[in-house]
Amino acid sequence: MSTKKTYSISELAREFDVTTRSMRFYEDQGLLKPGRRGQTRIFSSKDRVRLKLILRGKRMGFSLAETKELFDLWDETLSGNEKQLHLMLETLARKRAQLEQQKNDIAMAEIEMDTAEARCIEALKILEEKKEKMRVSKVPTQDTQDTQA
Amino acid sequence: MSTKKTYSISELAREFDVTTRSMRFYEDQGLLKPGRRGQTRIFSSKDRVRLKLILRGKRMGFSLAETKELFDLWDETLSGNEKQLHLMLETLARKRAQLEQQKNDIAMAEIEMDTAEARCIEALKILEEKKEKMRVSKVPTQDTQDTQA
DNA sequence: AAACCGCTTTACGTTTACGTAAACTTTATC
DNA sequence: GATAAAGTTTACGTAAACGTAAAGCGGTTT
Numbered sequence: 001m002s003t004k005k006t007y008s009i010s011e012l013a014r015e016f017d018v019t020t021r022s023m024r025f026y027e028d029q030g031l032l033k034p035g036r037r038g039q040t041r042i043f044s045s046k047d048r049v050r051l052k053l054i055l056r057g058k059r060m061g062f063s064l065a066e067t068k069e070l071f072d073l074w075d076e077t078l079s080g081n082e083k084q085l086h087l088m089l090e091t092l093a094r095k096r097a098q099l100e101q102q103k104n105d106i107a108m109a110e111i112e113m114d115t116a117e118a119r120c121i122e123a124l125k126i127l128e129e130k131k132e133k134m135r136v137s138k139v140p141t142q143d144t145q146d147t148q149a
Numbered sequence: 150m151s152t153k154k155t156y157s158i159s160e161l162a163r164e165f166d167v168t169t170r171s172m173r174f175y176e177d178q179g180l181l182k183p184g185r186r187g188q189t190r191i192f193s194s195k196d197r198v199r200l201k202l203i204l205r206g207k208r209m210g211f212s213l214a215e216t217k218e219l220f221d222l223w224d225e226t227l228s229g230n231e232k233q234l235h236l237m238l239e240t241l242a243r244k245r246a247q248l249e250q251q252k253n254d255i256a257m258a259e260i261e262m263d264t265a266e267a268r269c270i271e272a273l274k275i276l277e278e279k280k281e282k283m284r285v286s287k288v289p290t291q292d293t294q295d296t297q298a
Numbered sequence: 299a300a301a302c303c304g305c306t307t308t309a310c311g312t313t314t315a316c317g318t319a320a321a322c323t324t325t326a327t328c
Numbered sequence: 329g330a331t332a333a334a335g336t337t338t339a340c341g342t343a344a345a346c347g348t349a350a351a352g353c354g355g356t357t358t
Contacts, residue, residue: 010334020335025316039323039336056254061210064315077269082276085269092266099255105205106248117241120226120234127231159304169305174346188306188353212344299358306353314344323336328329 007043009034016051026054031068060102070095156192158183165200175203180217209251219244 013020026032027041031054034041043051050071057067070091077088162169175181176190180203183190192200199220206216219240226237 008334019316021318022316024336029315040325041335056257058315059210059251060254060258061208074265080272080276082273085273085276089266089269092262092269096259096262099259102208102251102255105209106251108205109209110245110248113241113245116223117238120238120241123229124231124234127229127234157304168346170348171346173306178345190305214344302357303355304353305355306351308350308352310347310349312345312347315342317340317342319340320338321336322338324334326331326333328331 005045006035007045007048009041009043012043012048012051016055018051018055023051026051026064029064029068031064031071154194155184156194156197158190158192161192161197161200165204167200167204172200175200175213178213178217180213180220 007015009020009023012018013023023032027034032043032047032050034043034047036042053071054064054067058064073084073088073091076084156164158169158172161167162172172181176183181192181196181199183192183196185191202220203213203216207213222233222237222240225233
């Protein structure tokens with residue numbers, strides 16, 4: 001209803017900077033389920049969303065299998081079965097814990113990068129000072145030239 | 150000077166819950182450089198830190214090659230060469246951007262998990278209400294039993 | 299000394315996530 | 329109607345990150 005448009009494979013591939021090979025592979029693994037017109041794949045906006053989620057998952061270090069699990073679980077959840085709903089809630093909780101761990105890791109990494117950067121800058125400052133001294137000791141009577149103007 | 154202790158391979162493997170195979174592989178790829186007593190590897194606390202960083206990197210979705218690049222770069226940075234220092238600063242900046250992207254991805258994921266969870270809970274609530282109705286319509290004269298006590 | 303323990307090397311096997319090439323339709327364009 | 333452009337299947341290849349034997353070395357415990 002919202003965005004009824006459909007997409008060709010290369011259209012989506014360009015938009016998200018993935019190869020068509022990858023997209024066919026994702027379909028092969030059951031992550032995408034495009035329609036067909038004859039042989040040709042026709043991607044819906046739902047597929048588009050899923051592709052976006054797949055790629056985000058990858059950036060977050062998720063395997064395709066993990067992402068597929070979530071997709072399947074969500075699909076089954078939509079069927080409204082009570083057991084599935086609880087299963088989904090548990091899974092969500094686990095994923096949240098995982099994200100917490102990642103946020104922690106990132107925070108630690110940032111701290112260490114701060115100190116690393118500080119050391120670099122410090123080292124550079126010292127190098128600059130040395131250079132300055134070199135310049136001074138090499139051209140000690142430089143200002144005599146300036147007075148000419 | 151701080152923590153002079155050394156470790157055996159299985160000692161560290163247990164502590165960080167990795168296989169010795171993995172640790173030897175990390176060494177093979179140049180990520181760890183333990184000393185040797187005869188054939189036997191002897192890991193320093195520096196190696197221990199590196200192992201920790203390797204694993205954190207993995208959780209953050211970094212490849213071993215990426216992590217190795219950072220290790221090597223940092224080692225060369227310590228030599229104090231000016232060019233290396235600038236290279237390190239650039240690399241740090243790129244990594245920071247990468248972490249920002251990841252934080253973004255995580256934030257988005259959390260939002261979507263929030264709405265997913267809310268829908269689950271909502272669906273469950275509706276199911277519970279239905280169950281309640283079932284109970285009421287099935288045992289309409291239940292309170293007559295209670296009045297007995 | 300026999301047997302066990304932990305460590306070692308060597309080397310082939312496996313899974314994931316595609317790359318790459320070949321050969322073949324379908325659709326659009328000249 | 330030739331030809332190029334975009335799509336398809338099939339299938340072999342590959343890099344990363346280990347798993348999994350197999351076989352050997354060096355202590356030590358019984």
